[in-house]
Amino acid sequence: MIRDRTALEERIASLLEAPAQAENPLYEPLSQLWEAHHDMMRRIDRISRISDAYQSIAKQREMSLAERLEKQLRQLEKVARISDRYQQMMHDLNKALRQASTHDALTGIANRRLLGERLKEEADRNKRYGRSFSIAMLDVDLFKRINDQHGHDVGDRMLVELASVLETEVREQDLCGRWGGEEFLILLPETDLDAAQQVIERVRERVRELTVRVDTELLMVTVSAGIAQQIPGESYSRTISRADLALLQAKRLGRDRCELASETAV
Structure with a gap:
């Protein structure tokens, strides 16, 4: 085209x-x-x-x-x-x-704040459902002697190893934390005194087996413990106070032992 x-x-x-x-x-x-x-x-x-x-x-x-x-x-x-x-x-x-x-900066276990939160939760649960709990206070026997003789670094190592033993030996539902210094608190939910004592006695036995090497020397420690079961209507702070009094009694009676708190103790 x-x-x-x-x-x-x-x-x-x-x-x-x-x-x-x-x-x-x-x-x-x-x-x-x-x-x-x-x-x-x-x-x-x-x-x-x-x-x-x-x-x-x-x-x-x-x-x-x-x-x-x-x-x-x-x-x-x-x-x-x-x-x-x-x-x-x-x-x-x-x-x-x-x-x-x-969590505690030294040992990595629960600190006083977390323990307080869980204690409040357990107290509220007890108030609603009537499920009691127990508190164990533990203190390292003669810990000051370790710091004085070997220094605070060794004392810190001992606390770290001790915290590891406590966390390993308590039950899954329990909470172990550092309350302050060389003092530890173990919260045992829905646990009466007898069951709590069995747990704490097992913990104390494992602590006796703990050793920390310092040069050629093996350091060993023991712990004293006081246990209190929460009473209906009782604040958790008062339960702690009764467990602490039981701990003092264990110290007075020779250390390396566990005492149960009286319900009438103040």
Whole structure:
């Protein structure tokens, strides 16, 4: 079709250029028509170039927009990853802070704060359901002698090893913590005096087997213990006081022993 059109255009151009055709009455209108045709072709060609240029610009803009969107998506993904890492870091930090606030820095077992929280929970449970619990207070016998003779570093090692033994020997539901200095508290939920005494006696036996080497010397320790069972209506602080009095009694009676608290002790 293009070949036919080209041939026709060449024929018309040839006819218009022939001198003999100048006298032909169709020459003038055909010449004008031919000029109009060329003008229209030039316009079409110009429009076509403008259209191509516009499409090229539009395509470039579209690609540019896609690139910008891709870049923004990459930035958002980066921000999301940073946010995830930040949230994980905050989670780990909160966990570490919680650990630091509820566990003893030296031994790693529960500290007085966590013991207080659990004691309150057990007291509330006892109030609602009538489930009694027992508290054991333990103190390392003659611990000052270890610090005086071997130094506080050795004393700290002994406390760390002792805490490990206590945590290993208590039951899964029990909570063992450092109450202060060389004194430890063991919370025994839903446990009466007899059952609590069995647990504490096993703990004391394991403590007797504990040794800490200092140069060529093996250091050994014993603990004294006092146990009190929570009485209905009694605050846990009073239960602790009765267990502490039982511990003092064990000390007075020669140490390395366990005494049970009297319900009437103040």
